[in-house]
Amino acid sequence: MSKALIVIDVQNDFCPGGALAVPGGDEVVPVINTLLPDYTVRVFTQDWHPAGHSSFASEHPGKAPFGMVEMPYGPQVLWPDHCVQGSPGANFHTGLETDPADLILRKGFRRAIDSYSAFFENDRTTPTGLEGYLRTRGVTALTMVGLATDFCVHFSAVDAGRLGFEVTVDLAACRAIDLDGSLAAALDAMREAGVTLTGV
Ligand code: VGL
């Protein structure tokens, strides 16, 4: 039985000055650095989109960032171009201690489908492989931290709960985008899914 720390998307584009800056996004970095030694398994995720990804508003003529579009797999928020594979914005924040990572998992690399969750793409069925990695390493409990609370942390936490992991989200090491009440909705959804919220 091991406990894993899942560090979600602490990348330059989600920090102040980035393409999809999360308010206070960089503030999670020192908090996460101090949490890392407490866990035997450490997984970092990276949002990792090809140029021209279908979640980018720039791919939808007449649509603006933060608007909505209907995709074959359901409604999708449109984002500014962000975390393009190999771009500086896709790099981890330079202050984040990444050497302790056992696994770096990239997601959102298929042009036609977004992936908020570290477990399933936005169709909620295509797996990323993280479940198998964690199970074969004997992990039963997860703590999630990172960016953004209301999107990638939220979807990852709910999916992990659905898969039977014991899930904690440490809100002291998370920051939100908060689009039209999305933070409050995410906190409700996580509580409803049995996720333990700490750090408030
Ligand atoms: C994220 C929007 C688009 C996140 C990723 O990491 O929460 N949000 N891509």
Ligand code: ZN
């Ligand atoms: Zn993204």
